[in-house]
Amino acid sequence: MFNPKLHAWLERYFYQPGYFEIVISTLLLPFSLIYYCLVWVKFKLAKPVKFSIPIISVGNLILGGSGKTPLTKAIFNEFSNKYKIFIILRGYKRESKGMQIVALNGVIKCDVATSGDEAMEYAISLKNANVIVSNDRKIAIDKAISLGANLVILDDGFGKADIYKLNILLHPAKEPRLNFTIPSGVYRYPKSFYNLADITLKSSDIIKENSIIKPTDKMVLVSGIANPSRLSFIYDRCVGYEHFGDHHKFSKFECESILKKYNADSLLVTQKDYVKIKDFGLKLSILELKTTILPNLIDKIDMFIKSYQISDRIYSNSQKGDLC
Structure with a gap:
């Protein structure tokens, strides 16, 4: 149940902390340190799997929204005339389990309870949308490839360090005052992880x-x-x-x-x-x-896709050469 007073306090705690909030944040620092270490180890030990098609991830480092959905839509609209794109996301708070195809070539395959609200937003608002929800993104990517995908966008996929992808990270419109991971701060990944992104975007980079x-x-x-x-x-x-x-x-x-x-x-x-x-x-x-994404971002994404395709062709040709 939504509690307006609790939400207002959390907003203050994360973004405009007073003396009381800073004291609580300080007391919680040991837990944040443990969380930080677990996340760091997860990324350090991950061995990214490279799929046969390029993967783009749109993500952020903090709890809550930073504009991932509108940016994902913009990228889809920009490149869907060249590629068959599948959007893959977790489907947070959906009433279904496992992998679900939400939309295929613009045809909606399930209801909003099965898909979750964010996935259905993509399905309804994008022309010829292809949308899959799955907790296991790798299974979903394999399914998308079997359905003819040649480009995948992961909504909130930064944390999937075991998938080789172009990582785009969004800065929040309002930067948190305390740069700690949860529960001492609003960061679910350390702020230093912006350095792990291929592209970072601020509000001024997007129209x-x-x-x-x-x-x-x-x-x-x-x-x-x-x-x-x-x-x-x-x-x-x-x-x-x-x-x-x-x-x-x-x-x-x-x-x-x-x-x-x-x-x-x-x-x-x-x-x-x-x-x-x-x-x-x-x-x-x-x-x-x-x-609307600026030409500079379009060029960077296009370069990633084309370089991925070239490297994949080189690899395929080398494999054929080994068989001769």
């Missing part, structure tokens, strides 16, 4: 544009995302707002009650929340975030 689909005069903002304070820029266009925990499972009664409480014409929701609410038969306004 973001917000728009509202089907706006009304009296919209009430409803969200179930990480760091809902990111939506504060839209508050003045709404008659009110209600925030719930990340990946919250909404009910029709809950949404109807919010509309009645604020006497609103429509619910203003993110695309991530839209996929869970769209079948309730309620009037919805959708907050759409479009991300």
